[in-house]
Amino acid sequence: MDTVVHVPLGDRAYDVIIGQGLLPRAGALIAPLLARPRVAIITDETVAALHLPALQAGLGAAGIASSALALPAGEATKGWPQFARAVDWLLAERIERRDMVVALGGGVIGDLAGFAAAVLRRGVRFVQVPTSLLAQVDSSVGGKTGINSTHGKNLIGAFHQPSLVLADIDTLTTLSERDLIAGYGEVAKYGLLGDADFFQWLEGNTASIRARDPAALLQAVRRSVAMKAEIVVRDETEQGDRMLLNLGHTFCHALESATGYSDRLLHGEGVAIGCALAFDLSARLGLCPQEDPSRVAAHLAAMGAKVRLADIAGDLPDADALLDLMAQDKKVQDGRLTFILARRIGQAFVTRDVPRDVVRAVLAEALEARQDRRNPV
Ligand code: GLY
Numbered sequence: 001m002d003t004v005v006h007v008p009l010g011d012r013a014y015d016v017i018i019g020q021g022l023l024p025r026a027g028a029l030i031a032p033l034l035a036r037p038r039v040a041i042i043t044d045e046t047v048a049a050l051h052l053p054a055l056q057a058g059l060g061a062a063g064i065a066s067s068a069l070a071l072p073a074g075e076a077t078k079g080w081p082q083f084a085r086a087v088d089w090l091l092a093e094r095i096e097r098r099d100m101v102v103a104l105g106g107g108v109i110g111d112l113a114g115f116a117a118a119v120l121r122r123g124v125r126f127v128q129v130p131t132s133l134l135a136q137v138d139s140s141v142g143g144k145t146g147i148n149s150t151h152g153k154n155l156i157g158a159f160h161q162p163s164l165v166l167a168d169i170d171t172l173t174t175l176s177e178r179d180l181i182a183g184y185g186e187v188a189k190y191g192l193l194g195d196a197d198f199f200q201w202l203e204g205n206t207a208s209i210r211a212r213d214p215a216a217l218l219q220a221v222r223r224s225v226a227m228k229a230e231i232v233v234r235d236e237t238e239q240g241d242r243m244l245l246n247l248g249h250t251f252c253h254a255l256e257s258a259t260g261y262s263d264r265l266l267h268g269e270g271v272a273i274g275c276a277l278a279f280d281l282s283a284r285l286g287l288c289p290q291e292d293p294s295r296v297a298a299h300l301a302a303m304g305a306k307v308r309l310a311d312i313a314g315d316l317p318d319a320d321a322l323l324d325l326m327a328q329d330k331k332v333q334d335g336r337l338t339f340i341l342a343r344r345i346g347q348a349f350v351t352r353d354v355p356r357d358v359v360r361a362v363l364a365e366a367l368e369a370r371q372d373r374r375n376p377v
Contacts, residue, residue: 003222007141007229009236012161016141016225020214022168023054023129027062030127033163035098037064039127042086042113043104046073047131050174055104055129066102067093071109075261078108078147086116090124097121100163106132106179107139107267111157114145118160125163131171133183133217134268137190137224138245140165142232152328153253153261159237167225169217181304182268184209185248185275187220188300190227192275193247196346198223199299206302243350247340248274254325255309258317265312272305273312281354281362282341292345309366310373319363323356 002019017029030039039059043052048070059066069089071077090101103113103126110128117126130140146157172180187209191199201219202209208216228245235242252270259265265273279293300307309316316322326337336352337359343349 003218005222005225005229007161008233009161012143014161014163014165016165016167016229018136018167018169018218018221018225020168020170020218022166023051023171024058024061026055026058026129026166027060027064028058029166030059030100030102030164031062031064033125033127034064034100037062039064039066039100039102040090040093040095041066041068041102041104042089042109042116043068043070044073044077044106044109045070047105047109051104051131051171055102068104071112073108075108075148078112079149080147083112083116083147086112087120090116090120095120095124097124099124101126102129103127103140103162104129104131106130106135110135110140111145111154112147114143114160114162115147115157118145118158123160126160128162128165130165130167132175133172133180133221134186135183136167136169136172136221137183138186138228140167141225141228142242143236148261153256167221169214169221172217173212177304178266180212181210182266182272184303185268185270185272185300185305187224188296188303188305189245189247189271189275190224192279192296192342192345193244193340193348194227194231194346195223196344198227199345203299203302206299210304240350243338244340244348246338247342247348248272248276248278250274250326250337250339251277254322255312255316257325257328258322259312259314264314265306269306269311272300273307273309276300276307277362277366278340279342280366281339281359282343284358284362285341285354288342288344292342295345308369308373310370316367316370319360319367322363323360326359 005016101117103110128140130136143161149155248271251274279296282288
């Protein structure tokens with residue numbers, strides 16, 4: 001049974017359909033949106049091997065012709081060269097203003113294909129078909145599209161809402177354990193930032209989610225998407241409330257930068273560690289109950305997520321260097337860092353009022369604990 005989360009954004013409103021067996025039914029679901037029975041699919045080589053035949057068969061069953069471009073898999077694709085290739089390919093495919101681009105893949109493909117659609121002929125529509133947990137619960141919904149620059153991640157882009165999102169949870173069965181758990185960092189984030197009951201439900205369903213039980217995955221994705229939709233509708237272009245979705249991300253971006261955006265630390269892994277640090281910081285500032293950070297860490301660890309700096313392989317810079325990396329975050333305003341802190345689990349808020357010394361102390365303590373774990377006496 002499909003679940004539909006509607007994103008009511010006026011003339012840019014759309015549905016997020018969450019369910020099983022959506023790829024084989026994609027043609028029937030997309031057909032009502034098309035001006036002519038033809039779409040261009042952008043995907044990556046890994047996802048193409050796993051899911052492109054099912055999607056193309058599903059489109060074909062509804063009489064929709066499709067062509068596909070498979071880019072190399074991985075974060076390195078999300079830059080100017082592959083973006084230019086995608087846009088030129090869409091033009092060569094004669095994709096017109098009223099046509100539809102389909103993004104089949106994880107966050108890299110969704111962001112890049114969405115941005116290509118945003119600029120192609122000054123904007124064509126696109127459908128997100130997210131195949132990773134991270135993309136299903138976060139990046140495919142809300143219209144953030146873009147690519148990375150040598151100056152940082154996601155610095156080039158546009159807000160361009162999709163016309164439809166098809167989150168087929170069957171695609172999650174082909175994810176590696178590491179990718180599934182990394183995506184889970186974003187799921188836990190929703191409970192932590194705004195729904196204590198959901199967090200409690202996640203605590204009680206850790207084993208089913210890890211075992212990829214379809215009912216548990218469906219509920220986790222549905223609640224995450226519903227929360228994201230509510231926030232995006234309140235603040236589409238991130239002037240205020242949408243920043244709540246960045247819980248854990250100020251720490252995460254510094255750690256991703258310190259690890260060279262490599263597979264030493266996947267984005268979702270950094271989000272999980274960042275959420276744990278945000279609760280450590282909130283407790284140190286006396287904002288949230290002292291027991292909340294351990295509850296957060298215990299749940300993330302039960303899920304198999306990375307939780308502590310000790311979970312990151314290789315060297316890390318010291319607390320001051322990490323603070324400097326945080327200062328390059330794109331959420332810096334007038335030189336002041338934005339933090340998402342919490343009054344308790346399920347009650348996050350945005351603040352620019354965090355003394356640098358306290359952040360340094362939290363980082364220094366986390367780095368020290370890392371050393372202790374690596375060199376036990
Ligand atoms: N990924 C955070 C947002 O969409 O705002």
